[in-house]
Amino acid sequence: MSLFQERGYDRTTVEEIAARAGLTERTFFRYFSDKREVLFSGSKGLEALMVSTIADAPKAMAPIDVVAAALEATSPGFEERRAHACKRQPLIMAHAELRERELIKLASLASAMAESLRGRGVEKTVAHLVAEAGIAIFKSAFERWIEDTKKHELAHHVRVALAELRLITAGASAASSTPPPTKAPRRSRLGPR
Amino acid sequence: MSLFQERGYDRTTVEEIAARAGLTERTFFRYFSDKREVLFSGSKGLEALMVSTIADAPKAMAPIDVVAAALEATSPGFEERRAHACKRQPLIMAHAELRERELIKLASLASAMAESLRGRGVEKTVAHLVAEAGIAIFKSAFERWIEDTKKHELAHHVRVALAELRLITAGASAASSTPPPTKAPRRSRLGPR
DNA sequence: ACCTCCGATGTCAGAAGCTGACATGACTCC
DNA sequence: GGAGTCATGTCAGCTTCTGACATCGGAGGT
Missing domain, CATH: 1.10.357.10 (Tetracycline Repressor, domain 2)
Known part of the structure; x- marks a missing residue:
């Protein structure tokens, strides 16, 4: 994570990640199937x-x-x-x-x-x-x-x-004109203005 | 598609796809950003x-x-x-x-x-x-x-x-015991058996 | 104490995906 | 006919990912 924030995800190589962890690139791939998987x-x-x-x-x-x-x-x-x-x-x-x-x-x-x-x-x-x-x-x-x-x-x-x-x-075909639910979200405007 | 069906997706290289189209690998990547994108x-x-x-x-x-x-x-x-x-x-x-x-x-x-x-x-x-x-x-x-x-x-x-x-x-908090919709799917059992 | 086995790691070579830089060739427009 | 443009080719190179084999150190048995 620190490497990704320093240099960005795609400018960080797996080799660098492994080195930061004191390991080899090959070992990284034994723990993670992917570079992405680490996240x-x-x-x-x-x-x-x-x-x-x-x-x-x-x-x-x-x-x-x-x-x-x-x-x-x-x-x-x-x-x-x-x-x-x-x-x-x-x-x-x-x-x-x-x-x-x-x-x-x-x-x-x-x-x-x-x-x-x-x-x-x-x-x-x-x-x-x-x-x-x-x-x-x-x-x-x-x-x-x-x-x-x-x-x-x-x-x-x-x-x-x-x-x-x-x-x-809760449209026409399922239920018509039922009262609004309890604890409805504040913004409940669903249709066009 | 024919190549993928002959040899499978991952045993087909971009070079082969390009060749089948009479082009170069490099040209493939000018049309598709990815090998995947071709699909x-x-x-x-x-x-x-x-x-x-x-x-x-x-x-x-x-x-x-x-x-x-x-x-x-x-x-x-x-x-x-x-x-x-x-x-x-x-x-x-x-x-x-x-x-x-x-x-x-x-x-x-x-x-x-x-x-x-x-x-x-x-x-x-x-x-x-x-x-x-x-x-x-x-x-x-x-x-x-x-x-x-x-x-x-x-x-x-x-x-x-x-x-x-x-x-x-159409659960408890939105609408209760309303009639089923017209044209309901045949299997309409929703709850546990 | 010694041996053996096993699991974690390293080393190496290499395939495949993908990119940048530059060259070539054809076609268009002036 | 020349300039510019666009599609394509060529080449070198990086990165990701994999398979094969080597090494090392610790656990457990004798």
């Missing part, structure tokens, strides 16, 4: 946490709420590493190859969540759709968390994003 | 079509329906190239680097759609969330379209996936 080692733990949170959720809970709970469960972990996340994020956003890696990690997360949902008896296509919706919520929430000067927890932003998604999809 | 040249046109469909949608239409309409608008184009898509898809699924590229193309699509929605006056966070939801719908629909032995159009699967998403998010 994503935490994703396995995240996935495990979310999968087990889903598996352990109350039986009666609706799938979308189960996924939201799993997202909220990651909140403390992110809170601990807010400083690190704030350094990491601009780096990733600035480099397409890193964004690609991030996206495939999220896709893998979605698959794992879908699988865990299926273990609860959720039908396959539904499970995948719910998981993808969860990722959409996560992206939205995470972005706001990073930029949040008021330092609300990630979990808060997850709740806001879920409420927003519910408003968005 | 994704169509994505720009797709993006343009969806953006303009969104921009031209009726003013009163809800954002989620606008996005769904944009997805449906791509249906004829995919229908024309079903054969090509069926060769391309397993190739992409089998190679992580290609999946990554596909995901970033979808993310770019989402950004473009969000931007186009903002042009209609949709609030920023909502626009992004709707666009991401649209991508989730697209992924679900596309997967089913590829595997669909009955050869329904992509547009049909888009409608099914949207209906499914509406059922999924």
